[in-house]
Amino acid sequence: MPRSMSSQMSRRPSSSRRCLGGAMLSALAFASGMVFLAPQRSGRTLRVQRAATADAVQVKGELSPLFDYVLIKAKEAVTSTKSGLLLPTSSEKPSEGEVVAVGPGAVQETGVQVPVWAQVGMKVLHGKYGVEEVKYNEEDHVLVRDDDVLLSYSGDEPTLESIQMPRGKVLLKLLDEKEESQGGILLSKGAAKPDTTIGEVVAVGEDALDRFGKPITTDLAVGDTVRFRFGNEVKLDLGKSEFRSVDVSECLAKWKS
Numbered sequence: 001m002p003r004s005m006s007s008q009m010s011r012r013p014s015s016s017r018r019c020l021g022g023a024m025l026s027a028l029a030f031a032s033g034m035v036f037l038a039p040q041r042s043g044r045t046l047r048v049q050r051a052a053t054a055d056a057v058q059v060k061g062e063l064s065p066l067f068d069y070v071l072i073k074a075k076e077a078v079t080s081t082k083s084g085l086l087l088p089t090s091s092e093k094p095s096e097g098e099v100v101a102v103g104p105g106a107v108q109e110t111g112v113q114v115p116v117w118a119q120v121g122m123k124v125l126h127g128k129y130g131v132e133e134v135k136y137n138e139e140d141h142v143l144v145r146d147d148d149v150l151l152s153y154s155g156d157e158p159t160l161e162s163i164q165m166p167r168g169k170v171l172l173k174l175l176d177e178k179e180e181s182q183g184g185i186l187l188s189k190g191a192a193k194p195d196t197t198i199g200e201v202v203a204v205g206e207d208a209l210d211r212f213g214k215p216i217t218t219d220l221a222v223g224d225t226v227r228f229r230f231g232n233e234v235k236l237d238l239g240k241s242e243f244r245s246v247d248v249s250e251c252l253a254k255w256k257s
Helices: 003-010 014-032 177-183
Strands: 036-039 045-048 057-059 069-074 096-102 123-126 132-136 139-145 149-153 169-174 196-204 225-229 234-238 241-247 251-255
Touching (some): 096 139, 123 234, 149 169, 149 234, 169 225
Parallel strands (some): 057 132
Antiparallel strands (some): 036 045, 069 096, 096 123, 132 139, 225 251, 234 241
8 A cells, every 4th residue: 555545544534434334334334224323422323224124133032122112013004994995095104003112211421221111011002203114923023213213002902091192292183274373363274384284282291301210290181272293293083083192392372272
């Protein structure tokens, strides 16, 4: 190797070498369909992921989630009604299932390990982003972060009586255009931004935990009207009403109607 080239390589900053190494690792993970996890100072993990496809990672034997990941057995999509009416199929898989395994929790930069909220046996709805598909024991599963679990329920289907909200999450009933303007603020659907809307709080989860594992007070209560923005929410239709489960951080303002 020429001296000039060798000299340039030896002077390459360590950060550049780490970037090159990370890029090679990302390429390998993408090609193999694997997920690479590594702890960071923030207590979260670095995740090299690819978009969810039909080529889910095949896993046999015992699968144990790490950190704050939750393993969920995906619920089969409904293709017909009870009366036998066929429903149109969709390429988008339902973000719903049953928790079959949970990680020990994420270790924060303070050294405190915050346990996951989800528990084995829970029926949950989760966000659609950051989902890792896994073919586990010949059945469809997904790996999601505990923070992306947006709602839990008991029974065959979620109802207002059976719903349980995770830490730092709220369930909002969407208000129609007439109801939105009662608070004295112009909130018509035509004037509102497409990624922002209005809802009434109908359920509130436990307080989220900070990096020391201490509760962060949720300044929302049932009956509050809030303006929120769409993010990693989950949609829920109950009766004639439409609901959204969102993170409290997506709520921008509140008032009493």
